[in-house]
Amino acid sequence: MANDRQKQGWRSTTILAVRRDGKTAVGGDGQVSLDKIAMKHGARKVRRIYKDQVICGFAGATADAFALMEKFEGKLQEHGGQLQRAAVELAKLWRTDRMLRRLEAMMLVADKDTILLLSGTGDVIEPDEPVIAIGSGGAFAQSAALALYRKTDLAASEIVQEGMRIAAETCVFTNDTLTMEEI
Secondary structure (H helix, E strand, O other): OOOHHHHHOEEEOEEEEEEEOOEEEEEEOOOEEEOOEEEEOOOOOEEEEOOOOEEEEEEEOHHHHHHHHHHHHHHHHHOOOOHHHHHHHHHHHHHHOOOHHHOOEEEEEEOOOOEEEEEOOOOEEOOOOOEEEEEOOHHHHHHHHHHHHHHOOOOHHHHHHHHHHHHHHHOOOOOOOOEEEEO
């Protein structure tokens, strides 16, 4: 059954994360769309959290994403900044808590060593290769970034920039207003 957000036709967000040569870059586009209308062009969907040591990018309902980001930062505090442990604990809470279970969002979280995808279905996924994306343009961005990762020596930030540019050219729900953070 579709939720109210899906019925309204909200679509937005492409978040891409790449790790290479000891650097991790996470980028997100700025478009927020309602059905066929681009409502906002400069949304900031990528943020640094936990003493600027973790980057979090989110897709989905904004209020839900912020609630999850706050919970995740709390788990990072609770577990001394251990990214994987905090991610697993958030995923367990997200799955079992009545209120959190209803939140409509996904997150990419990264530190200098690890990139993880977190979802409300309890997923904590570390990609086989250090390239992963979420959101409406995620498949476009990830495909472009994976090809660049495999076939070039570009830095993580350059791969994110180019992958996001290609996604913006391909996905109507992704724009070329990029917010990027690098660790």
